Amino acid sequence: MKRVTVSNNVIRRLPRYLRKLSELEEQGVARISSKELGESLGLTPSQIRQDFSCFGEFGQQGYGYNVAALKGEIESILGMDRGYHAILVGAGNIGRALLDNFSFSEWGITMDCAFDIKEALVGTSFKGVEIKSASEMADYIDNNKVDLAVLSVPKEKAVEVAKELTESGVNAIWNFTNVELTEPNSPVLVENVHFSDSLLSLSYFISEANDEKAAREQRLRNRNV
Amino acid sequence: MKRVTVSNNVIRRLPRYLRKLSELEEQGVARISSKELGESLGLTPSQIRQDFSCFGEFGQQGYGYNVAALKGEIESILGMDRGYHAILVGAGNIGRALLDNFSFSEWGITMDCAFDIKEALVGTSFKGVEIKSASEMADYIDNNKVDLAVLSVPKEKAVEVAKELTESGVNAIWNFTNVELTEPNSPVLVENVHFSDSLLSLSYFISEANDEKAAREQRLRNRNV
Numbered sequence: 001m002k003r004v005t006v007s008n009n010v011i012r013r014l015p016r017y018l019r020k021l022s023e024l025e026e027q028g029v030a031r032i033s034s035k036e037l038g039e040s041l042g043l044t045p046s047q048i049r050q051d052f053s054c055f056g057e058f059g060q061q062g063y064g065y066n067v068a069a070l071k072g073e074i075e076s077i078l079g080m081d082r083g084y085h086a087i088l089v090g091a092g093n094i095g096r097a098l099l100d101n102f103s104f105s106e107w108g109i110t111m112d113c114a115f116d117i118k119e120a121l122v123g124t125s126f127k128g129v130e131i132k133s134a135s136e137m138a139d140y141i142d143n144n145k146v147d148l149a150v151l152s153v154p155k156e157k158a159v160e161v162a163k164e165l166t167e168s169g170v171n172a173i174w175n176f177t178n179v180e181l182t183e184p185n186s187p188v189l190v191e192n193v194h195f196s197d198s199l200l201s202l203s204y205f206i207s208e209a210n211d212e213k214a215a216r217e218q219r220l221r222n223r224n225v
Numbered sequence: 226m227k228r229v230t231v232s233n234n235v236i237r238r239l240p241r242y243l244r245k246l247s248e249l250e251e252q253g254v255a256r257i258s259s260k261e262l263g264e265s266l267g268l269t270p271s272q273i274r275q276d277f278s279c280f281g282e283f284g285q286q287g288y289g290y291n292v293a294a295l296k297g298e299i300e301s302i303l304g305m306d307r308g309y310h311a312i313l314v315g316a317g318n319i320g321r322a323l324l325d326n327f328s329f330s331e332w333g334i335t336m337d338c339a340f341d342i343k344e345a346l347v348g349t350s351f352k353g354v355e356i357k358s359a360s361e362m363a364d365y366i367d368n369n370k371v372d373l374a375v376l377s378v379p380k381e382k383a384v385e386v387a388k389e390l391t392e393s394g395v396n397a398i399w400n401f402t403n404v405e406l407t408e409p410n411s412p413v414l415v416e417n418v419h420f421s422d423s424l425l426s427l428s429y430f431i432s433e434a435n436d437e438k439a440a441r442e443q444r445l446r447n448r449n450v
Contacts, residue, residue, distance in 0.1 A: 011426055011429050011430075012422070014426075015419070015422035015425040018425070019405075019419070019422075077429065077432075078425045078428050078429050078432070079428040079429055080425070080428060093321060093325045096318060097318040097321075097322040100317075100318045100319075101319055102420055102421075104424075106421075107421055107424055107428065108428070109424070147431055148427060172427055172431050172434075174424060174427055180248070187434075189431060189434065191427035192423075193423050194244070195327055195418065196240060196244075196327075196331075197244075198399070199329075199416070200239065200240040200243070200305070200332060201236055201416060202399055202416035203307075203333070203373075204302065204304055205397070205414045205416070206304060206372055206373060206414060207303070207304030207307060209397075209414065210307075
């Protein structure tokens with residue numbers, strides 16, 4: 001597969017496109033124009049055409065995009081058809097909530113097993129995923145295909161366990177610990193899930209809405225003086 | 226407070242700035258230049274100066290930014306000093322994982338109570354947060370300050386419960402259900418936590434790294450023929 005350099009912003013928009021295209025497919029929509037797709041996502045048609053052009057030509061001038069074909073292409077670009085295998089490291093609340101609520105297989109990823117230091121958990125299964133002892137982890141990675149590790153250990157353990165993972169040969173970490181693991185020049189891919197970034201954006205928008213409301217009320221009061 | 230229109234991209238970067246500035250403060254760094262701050266975040270100095278200029282002048286040419294002052298300004302811009310109150314709707318795995326692992330107060334938000342339909346949970350507390358019956362929710366919202374609701378009910382219930390919340394007067398939802406709740410022209414603020422977007426970006430980067438490795442190996446093989 002030929003790869004072109006694609007900007008981070010485009011990559012970040014691909015999952016959103018995919019979600020929208022899945023919705024459209026479920027609704028029985030077969031074709032969509034860049035204008036319609038843009039409107040539903042708050043993007044301009046030219047932005048959308050530009051994003052997709054990074055990966056080759058999907059649409060046909062005047063005919064719009066074939067929803068199923070475009071969805072398939074994006075899935076493939078995102079690596080969903082590559083059969084990646086994952087392990088869960090840390091089967092506490094967050095780890096179990098993920099196993100319980102998040103469908104890895106929907107995204108093309110097989111969750112093979114989990115690791116934890118709690119003796120009481122070792123040997124049990126949660127949602128069909130076996131929990132093994134953390135002491136077996138390096139050995140397991142040596143002998144199995146592990147494309148990524150989901151890191152959901154307590155904060156205090158994050159750096160130590162991440163180090164163990166990468167030294168064992170795991171090159172990608174989906175990081176739920178809220179601890180910065182990215183090291184300059186490291187070949188390890190770390191994708192952080194920072195809940196707080198999302199909450200703070202919401203807090204900003206609430207503040208903005210409150211300020212606008214207050215300003216409107218002030219204008220009304222001034223008018224009535 | 227005077228508000229200027231700020232682009233969504235800038236707002237999304239503010240929590241990252243805040244996290245970096247908190248780290249710097251912990252390390253005892255008092256001042257930082259836009260160049261250094263940019264390098265640590267993968268942004269250009271001019272990008273950083275432009276972002277901060279949206280909110281007024283924080284830096285001094287040649288002296289860099291005062292870390293504590295800039296951090297305080299960003300906290301204030303993000304509404305962290307406004308005393309927002311939140312409720313948790315749905316005290317299942319995800320809801321409890323949030324209460325267990327996420328510090329709302331760190332971000333200036335008071336988590337007052339949770340609601341669930343499960344009778345066995347009603348009246349109990351989790352991490353100091355009382356779980357009330359979902360049937361009392363509308364009444365509670367009527368009589369208390371609720372600036373935002375954290376929505377962590379099962380997928381199938383998401384739309385129905387979101388409707389109940391907004392009809393009761395809650396105008397902001399932090400949505401963990403992975404169901405699109407945004408409606409065109411609705412004044413309700415919805416901030417989605419889409420785990421899959423993050424996972425798919427990681428899957429893309431793994432694929433990119435694999436392809437690059439394969440291409441390198443191919444080049445080596447060609448050379449050795």
